[in-house]
Every structure is written in structure tokens, then in C-alpha cells.
Amino acid sequence: MQSWQQHLAESVEEILFDEETLAKRVKELAKEITADYQQLNISELVIIGILRGSVLFMSDLIRHIDLPVTIDFMAVSSYTKGTRSSGTVRILKDINESIQDKHVMIVEDIVDTGLTLQCLRELLCARQPKSLRICTLLDKPLRRRVEVPVDYVGFQIEDKFVIGYGLDYNDHYRQLPYIGVLKPEIYA
Numbered sequence: 001m002q003s004w005q006q007h008l009a010e011s012v013e014e015i016l017f018d019e020e021t022l023a024k025r026v027k028e029l030a031k032e033i034t035a036d037y038q039q040l041n042i043s044e045l046v047i048i049g050i051l052r053g054s055v056l057f058m059s060d061l062i063r064h065i066d067l068p069v070t071i072d073f074m075a076v077s078s079y080t081k082g083t084r085s086s087g088t089v090r091i092l093k094d095i096n097e098s099i100q101d102k103h104v105m106i107v108e109d110i111v112d113t114g115l116t117l118q119c120l121r122e123l124l125c126a127r128q129p130k131s132l133r134i135c136t137l138l139d140k141p142l143r144r145r146v147e148v149p150v151d152y153v154g155f156q157i158e159d160k161f162v163i164g165y166g167l168d169y170n171d172h173y174r175q176l177p178y179i180g181v182l183k184p185e186i187y188a
């Protein structure tokens, strides 16, 4: 009998980053982040994960960050259904703690048009953190509609809709351990 993972894999056109490649790059990013913040001599780094896509990436990343870290989460919605940005961003869940005078890093799964991060950045900057950086696992530069400064990027990818390792299509496929391109006929 076919397993659920095998069933999900049938929607994958191509695997872009397998488990090993992801683990290696996530470790490298964590090392870079650790080295950069060590220079600032910080007492605490607040890492804000953007729900739900960043959860797998963030949990792997923080395990390799060798600094005092606390975590918080925000949920936003930038897509209605399907694969294209609706152009509007709604805050569905806010962070629990104040970030005033704190060093903050947003962790996102993917930057596409940049609208979500631009909105989040403005919102969080208004709360006067000591610093605010952005880390994303994936970046689709060809699709950018607004410029957002992104400090840490795992991989740049082409304009393809990707799933797995936290990323979804209509809330499915997040559990795939790799990142793959979704077959266009699934969302056509």
C-alpha cells in the first residue's frame, strides 16, 4: 500500500533541496548568525517565527544558534487561496512579548513579492527594537514587488511554486522533509 508521504510526493515535479542539503545550509546560516551577533555582545536575541511556514526551518535553525535566544510567533496571511499574492497582509496573531530595546530577528520561510515582510518590518520597527534583522530560508527575487532588506538567505530560487519543509499549498505538503516544486497541474 502507498504511504501518505509517497502520495504527497506524487505532486512533486522536482526536488530542489533534499534533507541533507537543507540541514547543511541551515547549520551554515546559524553559524553566520551566531558570529554576527556575537560581535554585538547581546544578552538576548528574540527570534520571531512567522507562522506557519517557518516552523520547521526555525526549529532546526535555533538548535544551531549558539546565543541566548527567546522565541515568539506571529501569524499573518498574505495569500487567500492558490499560489499568488493577494496583495494584502492581515495580522492573525501578534507576538506575546514586547520587543522594545531588544535585538530581534524575523524568521520567514520564503520571500516572494516582499509585501508580507515589508508590512511586518514596518509594524515591528514601530515598536522600537534595538535592531531588526530578517532571515529567510528561500528567496524568489524575480517576483519582488517591493524592496525589503533581507540579512540572511538560505537559497535563492526561480519563480516556481515550492512545497515541503514547512511550505504549503492549501495547507498541505508542509510535512515533506524536502523542498520540491509543485506540479503546475495541481494548482492550474
Ligand code: IMP
Residues within 6 Å of the ligand: 053, 078, 079, 085, 108, 109, 110, 111, 112, 113, 114, 115, 116, 117, 160, 161, 162, 163, 167, 168, 169
Ligand atoms: P510575499 O508577501 O509575496 O513575499 O509572500 C510571502 C508568503 O507567501 C510566504 O510566507 C509564503 O507563505 C507564501 N509563499 C510565497 N511563495 C510560496 C511558494 O512558492 N510556496 C509556498 N508558499 C509561498
